[in-house]
Amino acid sequence: MTTTERVAKVVLVDIEGTTTSISFVHDVLFPYAKENVNKFLRDSWKSDDTKQIVQDLQQVPQFADYKDTLSAPPAELDAELITGFVRYLIDKDLKVTPMKTLQGLIWAQGYASGKLKGHVYEDVPAAFQAWRDAGLRIGVYSSGSVAAQKLIFGHSIAGDLMTHLSAYFDTHVGHKQEQQSYENIAKSLEVAPEQILFLTDIPGEAAAARSAGLKAILLQRPGNAPLTDSQKSTYEVIPDFKPLYNLQLP
Ligand SMILES: [Mg+2]
Incomplete structure (x- = not known):
């Protein structure tokens, strides 16, 4: 973990394989x-x-x-x-x-009806709280629709987490492995790309985010596809959000 990666104004999270198990989906x-x-x-x-x-x-x-x-x-x-x-x-x-x-x-x-509850890993609510306490904003970028994103976080197993979230993006902003999508997101959030930290499980998404100037860290959650040695040397890889509890504003 480098100190530059601990500095951000916005944390942008993927859902599947990042905040939420792939098996839930x-x-x-x-x-x-x-x-x-x-x-x-x-x-x-x-x-x-x-x-x-x-x-x-x-x-x-x-x-x-x-x-x-x-x-x-x-x-x-x-x-x-x-x-x-x-x-x-x-x-x-x-x-x-x-x-x-x-x-x-x-x-x-x-x-x-309560028959469905959105899965989130146990470190997710704590991270959301810590980031907001530090004055950061939190956004979501997932290929699932914004409506589906709000359902997962609004009815999660840890309660309503939407109170922590201030922006939602789906593929209307562009595809997740395209640089332009991340430029669009930065513009929409009105922050410089380097002030956004993107968290995802997919190296191709991290690469697209990085090419737009964002910071990117990969999640290796249980059940995620294994990463290659070259991917592991290209990106910071973390097993959960715990190493990011102490993110700071620039
Ligand atoms: Mg994912």
Whole structure:
């Protein structure tokens, strides 16, 4: 740990593999959406939100591919057909925008009912508190939608952590492995890029952030993909947020 890395105005955190276990997303959230999509569509089939999502889902190119996989495609568009398509997208890990919107609505119901609680590692709430006590701002940058980010932190196993967060970014700002995205974030936060410390588990994201002038540290949480020796020598690698409890303002 170098002293320069301990100095920042904003800490920008990734979620999956950084604040939250990858298995929560893959073993809890995605299966929850898959299990509840049919009931959600049936219950809300006539609502304007769902009508719009269903219309948008039919526009994505993979919809035709999906229909080709069916031995007897239904003559009429119904909740069963869309359910099948959404499950197909989830299985193939195809993150199309209307599907992300639909998943967000399904998760919102799950969180509201208490059936879902966002996973965060135990050092996360303590780090958020320490950083805010030190006068730093905390932002989130995740490929999950801003709505999904707010659900995870607003209904976390450690309570409502949104009180600590002042900015949320998803792929509307750009893709996570592109330099421009981090330039956009710095501009939006109105701070110099070098005053932002980005925490992530993905070396390609750290590289993009660094090329935009941000500082970047890699997380090696349990269940994350192993890092190569060259990645370990390129970036500071930490197992959790504890080494960062004492971040300071410039
Ligand atoms: Mg990640």
